[in-house]
Amino acid sequence: MKAFQVQQQRIYPKEFDHYLQSLFDAAIPKSKVSRLWYLDVSYLYTFHLSDYPLIRKFSDIIRISERLVKENNRYVIRNPKAIEWQEMLERWCFDEYVELFGRKIKPIKIVRSFDRIVNELMERIALFMKGQGDFRPFKYHAIGDGAGAGAQASPSDTFLINELDRIDVTKDRGGGGMTVDGSVFMCVGNHDRNMTGGNMSEMGMFDREKPGTLTTIDDRMGDHSIFPATVQHLVGQDGPAGTIVVYQCSS
DSSP, X not given: OOOOOOOOOOOOGGGHHHHHHHHHHHHGGGOOXXXXXXEEEEEEEEEOTTTHHHXXXXXXXXXXXXXXXXXXXXXXXXXXXXXXHHHHHHHHHTTOOEEETTEEEOOXXXXXXXXXXXXXXXXXXXXXXXXXXXXXXXOEEEEESOSOTTOOOOTTOOSOSSXXXXXXXXXXXXXXXXXXXXXXXXXXXXXXXXXOOEEEEEEEEESSSOOSSTTOSSOOEEEEEEEEEEEEEOTTTSEEEEEEEEEEEEO
C-alpha cells in the first residue's frame, strides 16, 4: 500500500485524539479487502548524547505504566505514558521542543513513515487465533541503512535490506520497551550509541535475535518501515532510536 499523505498541521496533546482519527479517516477507506485493518506509524530519530538518558528514562516509565481499567463493563489495558510519548514524537516531527524532566529537548533529526504490517505477522496472528503454533513477542527492534529513502516497503518483506543493529528492547543496553493501550501496540527501541554508523533509512521488528543467514525460517518479521529521508548516525556521537506503533482498526 502506498503511504498516504498527511496534511501538515500542529498537534497539541488535547488535539491528539482528533489528529489520530483524521489519519484513520484518510486511510481506512482505501482498504477494500478486509474489515480488520492495521495502521503502522513509525518514527526514526537520533538524539544528542546529553539528552539520551532522558529518553531512556521515559522509556522505562512507559514499561511500568500499563493499567487495567474498567470501560463499558469490561476491563482493558491502558497506558497514558505511551500516548504521551507519541504526542511528543509528533511534536518533534514539527520541529518543536518538548519539556522532559525539566529540560527542553528535541531530536537532532526525526522522520516518520506510514506503512502496514508484513505478511509474516499476519500469518502468526491467524495461527494464534486458531490456537496453533508459537506466538513469540516481537521484542527485537532493528535499524538498517539499505533501503532507498522514499521507497515502499512490501507486505512480503522478511528482513531489512541492510541491518545495522538489532536489540531486545526488554533487556539490552539502552533498551526501550513494548506496551499496549487497548488494541494499540507500541515498540520503542533505544539503540546503543556505539552501534554501526550509517545513514539510517529503514526499521523493523522481529520475534527472534538476528539470525546467521537471511534464509532461516526461525526469524519472523512483524514490521518493515522505510522512511522518506535518512537519519545519519555517527558511531559514539549520538543516540539512535525508533518507535513503531501499530493500530488495529475495524473498517
